[in-house]
Amino acid sequence: MKETRFAVAMADAELHMLYTCPFSWKVRGLTDYLGVKNNIIQVNPMKIKKTLPSSPEWTKTPVWVESDGKIVVDSTPIMKHIDSKYNDGELWKTSDEERRDKWLEWVDLHMSKATIPILYGSLFSALKTTTRISKLEKFGFISKRLYAWAGFPIMWGIIAKKRVKKDGRKPKKLWHDLLSEFTDAFEGKPYFGGDSPNLVDFAAFGYMRSVSPFPQFQQLTDHKAGMEWYNSLENAIKT
Numbered sequence: 001m002k003e004t005r006f007a008v009a010m011a012d013a014e015l016h017m018l019y020t021c022p023f024s025w026k027v028r029g030l031t032d033y034l035g036v037k038n039n040i041i042q043v044n045p046m047k048i049k050k051t052l053p054s055s056p057e058w059t060k061t062p063v064w065v066e067s068d069g070k071i072v073v074d075s076t077p078i079m080k081h082i083d084s085k086y087n088d089g090e091l092w093k094t095s096d097e098e099r100r101d102k103w104l105e106w107v108d109l110h111m112s113k114a115t116i117p118i119l120y121g122s123l124f125s126a127l128k129t130t131t132r133i134s135k136l137e138k139f140g141f142i143s144k145r146l147y148a149w150a151g152f153p154i155m156w157g158i159i160a161k162k163r164v165k166k167d168g169r170k171p172k173k174l175w176h177d178l179l180s181e182f183t184d185a186f187e188g189k190p191y192f193g194g195d196s197p198n199l200v201d202f203a204a205f206g207y208m209r210s211v212s213p214f215p216q217f218q219q220l221t222d223h224k225a226g227m228e229w230y231n232s233l234e235n236a237i238k239t
C-alpha cells in the first residue's frame with residue numbers, strides 16, 4: 001500500500017530536521033511508515049535561523065517542503081498534511097474524535113516535556129548526551145567541540161534541573177508513568193489507533209524514538225507494555 005501510493009507522488013519533498021529532535025522524529029517515523037520519499041536535510045543546529053527555508057517566520061525544526069515549494073511547519077500540522085496528501089488522511093480518521101484529540105494533546109504536552117529530563121537530568125547524563133549529539137548532528141568543526149563541552153552544563157544546570165524539580169519525579173519514573181498511562185489508553189489493542197497505528201501513535205513514537213540513540217534509553221526498556229508498543233511500531237515502520 002505504502003510504496004505504490006508514493007510511486008505516483010512527488011519524489012523530492014524535503015524534511016529539514018535535527019537528528020536528535022523529538023518533533024522531527026514525529027514526522028520522520030510517519031514518512032518512513034508511509035514510504036513517502038523525501039530528501040532529509042540535516043540542519044546545522046547552530047545555523048537553524050539562517051538555513052531553514054521557513055526562516056525568519058519559523059525557526060524551529062522540523063520543516064517540510066513540498067516539491068512545489070509549499071512550506072509546512074510545526075510537527076503535528078506537518079503530520080496531518082503528509083497523511084492527508086499521501087495517505088487519504090487514513091491515519092487521522094477515527095470514530096472517536098474526542099478521544100483522538102484529547103490524547104494527541106496529552107502526548108504533545110507530556111511526552112515532549114519528558115525528553116529533556118531523561119537526557120540531561122544529571123550532570124553525567126547531560127555530558128553523555130551533548131557528546132553524543134555533537135557526533136550525531138551536523139555541526140561545524142568548532143561548534144561541534146564547543147557544544148559537546150559547553151552545552152552540557154547549560155542543559156543540565158539551567159534547563160533540565162528546573163524541569164525535573166518542577167515535575168518532582170525521577171526522569172525514569174516520569175517516562176514509566178507516561179508509558180503506562182498511554183498504553184492503558186489502548187483499550188486492549190496493540191496501538192492507540194487499534195489494530196494498526198494512527199497519528200497519535202506516531203506522535204508518541206517520535207518522542208521516544210528521539211531518546212533511542214542515547215544510553216539513557218536503557219531506562220525505558222524495562223517498561224514491558226511500552227516496549228512492546230515501541231518495538232512493534234518500529235517494525236511496522238521498517239517493513
Ligand SMILES: N[C@@H](CCC(=O)N[C@@H](CS)C(=O)NCC(=O)O)C(=O)O
Nearest residue numbers: 021022023059060061062074075076
Ligand atoms: N512545536 C514545534 C516545536 C519544534 C521545536 O521546538 N524544535 C526545536 C528542536 S527539537 C527547535 O528547532 N528549537 C530551536 C529554537 O527554538 O530556536 C513542533 O512541534 O514542531
